[in-house]
Amino acid sequence: MRKTFLIISIFGFLFEHTNAQRYLPGQQGVQLTIGTINGINPQRAFYGGMALSTYTQKDSRWVFGGEFLQKQLDYKQIQIPLVQFTGEGGYYYSFLSDPSKTLLLSIGASGLAGYETCNWGNKTLYDGATLINKDTFVYGGAATLELETFITDRFILLINARERVMWGSSVGKFSTQLGTGIKIIIN
Numbered sequence: 001m002r003k004t005f006l007i008i009s010i011f012g013f014l015f016e017h018t019n020a021q022r023y024l025p026g027q028q029g030v031q032l033t034i035g036t037i038n039g040i041n042p043q044r045a046f047y048g049g050m051a052l053s054t055y056t057q058k059d060s061r062w063v064f065g066g067e068f069l070q071k072q073l074d075y076k077q078i079q080i081p082l083v084q085f086t087g088e089g090g091y092y093y094s095f096l097s098d099p100s101k102t103l104l105l106s107i108g109a110s111g112l113a114g115y116e117t118c119n120w121g122n123k124t125l126y127d128g129a130t131l132i133n134k135d136t137f138v139y140g141g142a143a144t145l146e147l148e149t150f151i152t153d154r155f156i157l158l159i160n161a162r163e164r165v166m167w168g169s170s171v172g173k174f175s176t177q178l179g180t181g182i183k184i185i186i187n
Helices: 002-015
Strands: 028-037 045-055 060-075 078-097 103-118 136-150 155-167 174-185
Touching (some): 028 060, 028 155
Antiparallel strands (some): 028 045, 060 078, 078 103, 136 155
16 A cells, blocks of 8 residues: 555656646735835835735736835935835736746836825924925836745745836935835735
8 A cells, every 4th residue: 555655656746747826816915025215325215115915817916005215315414304105006917937936027017105204394403494395295106126036835035126206206206216025925
């Protein structure tokens, strides 16, 4: 009996190719990302985000989430924080992968909307100067290039680069984000 089971197992491994259950329609994953903005030191310009990915047909996914972005603006010997809180909805398509779907390269487009505040709403600085930047609603979009590598079937390492354009911002429209993160498949 043991010999029969062993022979069947060996033939099963030799002649049947099995793939991991990855990028299946309906799968969902929670992702956390962090990174730097415009290549500036992460202590002066950084972002962090959390999103839910829902996989669809043909190696694509919908992504919905939120992001916190902070830049430190120089003024004399102090730094003034510029902060954006944004929500995101986007579509990502995996256009390159290895046969086992361990390494995937995706491109995505997202719509963004949120709120921007400069110096947390405090318009008067220590020397009596007044900020003319207004706290305001911002909106725009992002184009993303993302590399995913499966560490296990449920844990994924992310590396991404994205270009954001935000209208309504009083400081600048464009920002480049470089980041890393993890994704956990939850079902």
